[in-house]
Amino acid sequence: MTRGGNMAALGRLMARPEGDIPVRTPRVPAREAAERELSDPRYHQHDPNPIQQALDWLWARINELANSAAGTTPGGWIGLLAIAACVVLLLIALRLRLGAVRRTPTTSGALFDETPRTAAEHRSAADRHAAEGHWNQAIQDRMRALVLALEERTLLTPGPGRTADEAATEAxxxxxxxxxxxxxxxxxxxxxxxxxxxxxxxxxxxxxCLDTDLQHAKPALATAPPRSSG
Incomplete structure (x- = not known):
């Protein structure tokens, strides 16, 4: 190219508008500018609330674990569902078993409450409960009447904290x-x-019937220990 051609090309380059010159922004300021732009509330109007985001994250993790378990379980998803069904049945059986255990008394509380009554009063209350079909209360009052009747005959030693088992053993x-x-x-x-x-x-x-029989029964005589020959 001749000297005159070089000068013409240089002139055209210097005459290019500023808009045609590429702008090169450093990486860090560009990232900060993008973050500021994306933080504009207009871009987040339809985002899920924090609770929904947490649930989405939790279900995503569960789904990942389930997929991973299905991949390592023989039979895939069918095998995994079978194992889950067995676990559920085991939990139900355990719950029923524990429920039955809780219904069985392991310790006994005191036989009497804090309100002192006579054997006759407990017996009358038991009859009223029985007439109304309230068998729980009827059994409770009849047992208390039985024990109090023996105490009133001085066949049992009065014991405020005595349990039903203790009273039955002594009687x-x-x-x-x-x-x-x-x-x-x-x-x-x-x-x-x-x-x-x-x-x-x-x-x-x-x-x-037991209460009635004991009211007329005679207690066994205490056997005196044999005397040692001296």
């Missing part, structure tokens, strides 16, 4: 013939009072 020593029935009566009392089991008419009838 069984005074009336060995009725020891088994007394233990059954104590279990019936504990079942309706602490075990959450419903009382029945049959259980109350047995307890009422």
């Amino acid at each position: 069984g020593r005074a009336f060995p013939r009725y020891a088994d029935q007394l233990r059954t009566a104590a279990r019936a009392f504990d079942d309706v009072t602490y075990g959450g089991r419903p009382g029945t008419e049959a259980a109350y009838a047995l307890l009422a």
